[in-house]
Amino acid sequence: MTAAAAVSWLGRAPRPDARLRLFCFHHAGGGASFFRSWADRVPSGVEVLPVQLPGREARYRERRFQDAGELVETLGRALAPWLDEGPWAAYGHSMGALVAVGLAAARLRENGRGPEAVFLGAYAAPHLTPVLPPPDRYDDRELARLLVDFGGMDARFLEREDWLRVLLPIVRDDLRICASHAGAGLPDPDDERARLPLAVEAFAGLDDPLVEPARVRAWERYAHDFRLTLVPGGHFFPREEPGPFFARLNRSLGRLLGEPAPAGPRAAPG
DSSP, X not given: OXXXXXXXHHSSOOOXXXXXXXXXXXXXXXXXXXXXXXXXXXXXXXXXXXXXXTTSGGGXXXXXXXXHHHHHHHHHHHHHHHHTTSOEEEEEETHHHHHHXXXXXXXXXXXXXXOXXXXXXXXXXXXXXXXXXXXXXXXXXXXXXXXXXXXXXXXXXXXXXXXXXXXXXXXXXXXHHHHTGGGSOOOOTXXXXXXXXXXXXXXXXXXXXSOOHHHHHGGGGGEEEXXXXXXXXSTTHHHHSHHHHHHHHHHHHHHHHTSOOOOOOOOBOO
């Protein structure tokens, strides 16, 4: 892949000296800017690489994905030079959790270099009844109100039809990605032998109005090594209550780096 192509997905070419690359995948309706502050919050040996999906922020004019399988396949090709180059991990928030786990599963299935660990937050295991609505169930006003209610959109958007005309089509296409999870190549949750042979650590906000911790815990059926950590905050706890979340995440990242990490909140056993 060319350097120009790298910029489209990652904003810049990754550093060649990174000890661990952390590829980050954003929530439905979001963008790579959700992870803007993360580089200053994680251990210095970790390079945070927010992945910018097409159709938003700096890539607004590009065609958006609507299918989880197509997205995972494209990401695997686009990021392969850096996934194969050295140790990496992934964090996916809400919709991004589906993307992160799908990418990890694809890499292992294709005998590529798999991640050292996958971290995911605020997303129910996909074999459960979805908490997010089908993309066309609600009209624009109802969908906008739902986004405001769980913290996914500033209430000021409700008074700006021009803003909603930009945001809501992005959200609907991302909901289509979530609804197409069956094509993402995830392990069969009913087959214990199919579980991913890697560490998956899930985070759930104690005050999340959208996703209950028990629904996040159900990801334990997708990996042999699973841990659930409960943290303060709602659906967007890395932004709302960053301290406890990063304390726990950094303990895990420090372990991957082989370094001592500061104590954090105790994780619920997987």
